[in-house]
Amino acid sequence: MMKTIQNIGITIFLVGFGIFAALPFLGNFKLDEKNFEELITNQGIKSEIFIQDLKSKIVGKDFSGITSLAPIVETTINDANKVHSKNKEWGKKVYAGSDDFATAIRKKSGYGFIPENKGLMWFLTFGLGIIGALMFILPQVVTLGKKGIKNDHIYHQSSTNKGWIAWLVFIFLVSFYLVLYFKSEYAVNWTYLVDPISQSLSGNLAGHWFVYGFMYCVVMTVMAIRMYIKYRHNMYQIVRTTSVLFFQIVFAFLIPEIMVRLQLSYSKGYDFKNAFPLDYDFFFSWNLKELISSGGLGLFILVWGILLTVVIVPVMVYFFGKRWYCSWVCGCGGLAETLGDPYRQHSSKSLFSWKVERWLIHGVLLFALVMTGFTLYGFFAETGTVLGIKVQSIMNTYSFLIGAIFAGVIGTGFYPIFGNRVWCRFGCPLAAYLGFVQRFKSRFRITTNGGQCISCGNCSTYCEQGIDVRAYAQKGENIVRSSCVGCGVCSAVCPRGVLKLENGPEEGRINPTEVLLGNDVDLMELVNKK
Amino acid sequence: MEHIVIIGNGISGVTAARHIRKLSDKKITIISTETDYFFSRTALMYVYMGHMKFEHTQPYENWFWKKNRIDLVKGYVKTIDHKNNILKIENSTDIVYDKLIIATGSKPNKFGWPGQDLGGVQGLYSKQDLDTLEKNAPNKEVCKRAVIVGGGLIGIEMAEMLRSRDIPVTFLVRESSFWNGVLPSGESQMINEHILEHHIDLRLETNLVEILADENGNAKAIVTDKGDTIKCSVVGLTAGVSPNINFLKDSGIELGRGVKVNRLLETNIPNIYAIGDCAEQHQAIGNRRPIEAVWYTGRMMGETLAQTICGNPTEYKPGHWFNSAKFLDLEYQTYGWVFSERSKSEEEKHFHWRHAKEKICVTIAYHKDTKAFLGINTFGIRMRHNIFDRWLTENKSIEYVLEYLKDAHFDPEFYAHYEKEILAKYNHENGTNITPKKKSWKRIFATSKARA
Numbered sequence: 001m002m003k004t005i006q007n008i009g010i011t012i013f014l015v016g017f018g019i020f021a022a023l024p025f026l027g028n029f030k031l032d033e034k035n036f037e038e039l040i041t042n043q044g045i046k047s048e049i050f051i052q053d054l055k056s057k058i059v060g061k062d063f064s065g066i067t068s069l070a071p072i073v074e075t076t077i078n079d080a081n082k083v084h085s086k087n088k089e090w091g092k093k094v095y096a097g098s099d100d101f102a103t104a105i106r107k108k109s110g111y112g113f114i115p116e117n118k119g120l121m122w123f124l125t126f127g128l129g130i131i132g133a134l135m136f137i138l139p140q141v142v143t144l145g146k147k148g149i150k151n152d153h154i155y156h157q158s159s160t161n162k163g164w165i166a167w168l169v170f171i172f173l174v175s176f177y178l179v180l181y182f183k184s185e186y187a188v189n190w191t192y193l194v195d196p197i198s199q200s201l202s203g204n205l206a207g208h209w210f211v212y213g214f215m216y217c218v219v220m221t222v223m224a225i226r227m228y229i230k231y232r233h234n235m236y237q238i239v240r241t242t243s244v245l246f247f248q249i250v251f252a253f254l255i256p257e258i259m260v261r262l263q264l265s266y267s268k269g270y271d272f273k274n275a276f277p278l279d280y281d282f283f284f285s286w287n288l289k290e291l292i293s294s295g296g297l298g299l300f301i302l303v304w305g306i307l308l309t310v311v312i313v314p315v316m317v318y319f320f321g322k323r324w325y326c327s328w329v330c331g332c333g334g335l336a337e338t339l340g341d342p343y344r345q346h347s348s349k350s351l352f353s354w355k356v357e358r359w360l361i362h363g364v365l366l367f368a369l370v371m372t373g374f375t376l377y378g379f380f381a382e383t384g385t386v387l388g389i390k391v392q393s394i395m396n397t398y399s400f401l402i403g404a405i406f407a408g409v410i411g412t413g414f415y416p417i418f419g420n421r422v423w424c425r426f427g428c429p430l431a432a433y434l435g436f437v438q439r440f441k442s443r444f445r446i447t448t449n450g451g452q453c454i455s456c457g458n459c460s461t462y463c464e465q466g467i468d469v470r471a472y473a474q475k476g477e478n479i480v481r482s483s484c485v486g487c488g489v490c491s492a493v494c495p496r497g498v499l500k501l502e503n504g505p506e507e508g509r510i511n512p513t514e515v516l517l518g519n520d521v522d523l524m525e526l527v528n529k530k
Numbered sequence: 531m532e533h534i535v536i537i538g539n540g541i542s543g544v545t546a547a548r549h550i551r552k553l554s555d556k557k558i559t560i561i562s563t564e565t566d567y568f569f570s571r572t573a574l575m576y577v578y579m580g581h582m583k584f585e586h587t588q589p590y591e592n593w594f595w596k597k598n599r600i601d602l603v604k605g606y607v608k609t610i611d612h613k614n615n616i617l618k619i620e621n622s623t624d625i626v627y628d629k630l631i632i633a634t635g636s637k638p639n640k641f642g643w644p645g646q647d648l649g650g651v652q653g654l655y656s657k658q659d660l661d662t663l664e665k666n667a668p669n670k671e672v673c674k675r676a677v678i679v680g681g682g683l684i685g686i687e688m689a690e691m692l693r694s695r696d697i698p699v700t701f702l703v704r705e706s707s708f709w710n711g712v713l714p715s716g717e718s719q720m721i722n723e724h725i726l727e728h729h730i731d732l733r734l735e736t737n738l739v740e741i742l743a744d745e746n747g748n749a750k751a752i753v754t755d756k757g758d759t760i761k762c763s764v765v766g767l768t769a770g771v772s773p774n775i776n777f778l779k780d781s782g783i784e785l786g787r788g789v790k791v792n793r794l795l796e797t798n799i800p801n802i803y804a805i806g807d808c809a810e811q812h813q814a815i816g817n818r819r820p821i822e823a824v825w826y827t828g829r830m831m832g833e834t835l836a837q838t839i840c841g842n843p844t845e846y847k848p849g850h851w852f853n854s855a856k857f858l859d860l861e862y863q864t865y866g867w868v869f870s871e872r873s874k875s876e877e878e879k880h881f882h883w884r885h886a887k888e889k890i891c892v893t894i895a896y897h898k899d900t901k902a903f904l905g906i907n908t909f910g911i912r913m914r915h916n917i918f919d920r921w922l923t924e925n926k927s928i929e930y931v932l933e934y935l936k937d938a939h940f941d942p943e944f945y946a947h948y949e950k951e952i953l954a955k956y957n958h959e960n961g962t963n964i965t966p967k968k969k970s971w972k973r974i975f976a977t978s979k980a981r982a
Contacts, residue, residue, distance in 0.1 A: 501942065
């Protein structure tokens with residue numbers, strides 16, 4: 001019975017998912033003259049050559065979803081700019097990006113079934129996806145049996161054991177992020193589905209980042225329900241999941257949209273929980289200028305952003321460990337702990353990975369700090385070039401390599417293969433910073449319960465951060481590691497009640513033990529005296 | 531350079547090797563016929579259930595042994611020539627040792643049941659047993675029913691494993707209630723209920739008479755002493771384990787049920803030691819059994835013997851008894867001694883509390899006259915080892931333990947606390963008026979400081 005419901009659920013989900021995945025290649029686009037003029041005005045284009053050329057290539061012509069407009073725009077831009085450079089008409093040069101421009105054209109010019117049936121299309125994609133997923137997830141209340149740790153068959157199933165399903169998910173996720181970051185014109189059909197929601201929130205039509213934000217919340221909510229069922233015996237997991245869901249939906253999604261709706265002076269919306277250096281462009285010149293010129297609210301955000309990173313974050317890490325951010329508040333962590341939970345076992349526990357981790361994550365932190373140094377210097381010295389290096393090119397490199405490729409494509413796309421915390425473990429500069437505080441000045445630790453460990457390895461296997469928890473537990477040592485995000489799953493899966501996440505006095509937090517508790521005191525004194 | 535040879539790469543032998551390496555530069559060789567590398571035997575069930583892969587049960591990466599200059603030899607020791615310090619290895623060259631550590635662990639008990647060596651009949655102890663089970667019971671189509679004989683820790687683990695693949699399981703338990711030779715009745719009863727919740731066909735006070743063979747020499751059914759014949763293709767023999775010492779029969783090493791050792795873990799032959807499941811103390815230590823087939827005692831013996839071998843003769847002195855287990859979804863911890871009704875002395879009195887709805891309970895044993903705290907069993911509540919260790923050392927009373935129970939609470943954050951309810955019941959039964967003290971980090975850490 002339950003199995004049947006689940007199978008129907010999977011089918012419904014796959015239909016919704018299939019339509020969603022097909023959308024980028026469907027539909028038709030035809031730009032009329034009025035919209036074209038509007039577009040040119042919005043983009044602030046002054047080049048007649050470009051306008052004439054593009055008009056002749058695009059206006060009034062029918063394009064199918066599969067044709068990319070970006071190459072057409074790009075050649076048009078290049079041709080126009082060549083002439084303007086030659087004529088030294090610097091003011092007329094076109095600086096718009098061809099991908100963004102192509103996306104804007106598509107958004108304005110889509111016609112036919114999809115943009116005309118937004119509600120229905122939403123239901124056929126998101127709606128079916130949600131219904132199908134819930135039909136698969138909710139019966140687990142029964143199918144998982146009595147409450148407790150239910151990790152049966154994780155290493156027998158294709159989806160969670162790097163089988164073909166996992167590889168398909170991997171391909172989809174990577175493609176999805178590549179579209180979002182680099183080929184957003186293909187995301188335009190998705191934006192139609194959520195236009196009504198975007199309009200009801202901010203008053204604007206949806207862009208592809210709104211699609212992403214909305215989808216993020218939907219996926220987290222559905223997968224949070226899965227967490228609630230799977231860990232229904234574990235209050236820590238339930239409270240933590242609720243927290244991370246709340247901060248995603250309210251802070252990352254709703255508040256920024258509402259800020260836009262209210263037409264506040266700081267017009268683009270702000271995620272109040274997103275701390276620098278994860279929020280790597282906070283100190284970019286354009287952002288600082290915008291903040292400073294946005295009156296009281298802008299200044300408040302500026303002060304808040306600095307306070308968050310310099311005071312709030314480290315003080316909270318002192319009291320609670322970096323978990324308060326990484327697995328209770330952060331959006332990246334939120335996705336990892338919900339959508340990524342089925343993949344947590346794939347993080348490598350080898351010593352080699354730990355070495356790679358330390359080089360990479362601290363390298364990214366250094367990169368972020370150096371870049372910020374450059375941008376701040378450039379901002380105060382009012383120059384675009386520092387030490388002979390163009391600040392913009394550093395910013396672009398970071399945005400591309402770290403912001404897009406590492407955090408997005410690899411960070412989430414690789415969930416099914418490398419585990420759910422690839423970004424948090426190897427790349428996040430904020431995690432690196434919090435890690436220092438957690439390692440050297442914090443009350444947080446995972447206490448090992450005397451000599452109860454049987455070295456079974458569940459804790460290490462299910463540590464999403466790739467910490468070899470067992471290596472500490474079997475020696476009776478507490479776990480104090482900079483990378484621990486305090487998800488609490490090691491403690492949950494332990495069959496012998498060995499591990500407890502807790503905040504206590506700093507003294508005695510790190511407890512190297514020569515001999516485990518259980519041996520007679522004489523022996524321990526003997527060994528410790530040596 | 532002195533050559534230390536260890537037979538067996540389980541927790542005892544490997545711990546001994548690691549600590550000898552920490553303390554000295556001696557040449558160390560571990561011989562095992564079971565696996566190439568050390569793994570955690572207790573985790574085999576999770577491999578079958580798909581929680582882990584076999585490699586996850588290995589606590590050390592494969593490079594660890596070479597880096598620490600611990601030579602691993604895969605081979606079966608046929609005989610020990612202790613006059614010449616030589617080990618005869620099957621199909622391989624002899625190994626000469628200076629000191630020999632026997633750490634060969636256990637093997638599943640077989641009590642001479644007819645049919646006990648048929649195909650499909652197996653224990654669950656070694657990596658080979660796991661592989662066999664994977665072959666015998668890959669799914670419910672191949673294995674239409676399994677019968678497990680023996681109501682102990684391995685039996686219930688094997689039942690859980692098979693149930694994870696929806697294989698119907700009949701569980702024969704000799705006692706009138708699960709594990710009631712060890713657990714007080716309230717707890718034993720709770721586990722009975724939990725076993726049934728997991729759709730395991732629990733047959734109490736039922737013994738195996740014989741296993742019937744099919745035409746291919748595989749088990750096809752079992753017959754119980756109640757006269758029932760139960761069709762099955764897998765029979766799990768889990769009626770305890772005994773020391774794996776057959777190869778020592780004529781070695782001249784003194785044997786009882788296990789290898790006889792003194793408190794220094796020395797056998798009757800100089801330079802030969804035995805540790806772990808296969809070692810048998812001449813005199814039981816405290817309330818402990820002479821043979822302790824427990825994970826952590828193997829580890830402690832390994833640590834202790836490493837001291838002795840490295841020039842610091844040290845007696846094996848296990849501290850206060852503790853242990854833990856998991857029965858399906860129920861976590862169990864014990865600190866100190868709580869005996870079952872069948873084995874407890876007249877002085878031992880129990881206070882038992884059980885949650886009204888959840889499968890959570892606590893039993894505290896205390897001296898009926900002095901009220902001295904003797905031990906605690908908890909189900910569904912985790913407790914802090916070092917706190918109970920200290921309370922036992924300091925000979926606290928049951929009332930002290932109850933008053934400060936919050937210090938010992940070790941469940942994850944946000945879990946419900948039951949101290950109030952537990953105390954209410956105790957107060958009601960004993961006409962006392964104890965109120966729970968708030969958790970104090972100062973008191974909790976006093977313990978570890980005293981320890982450090």
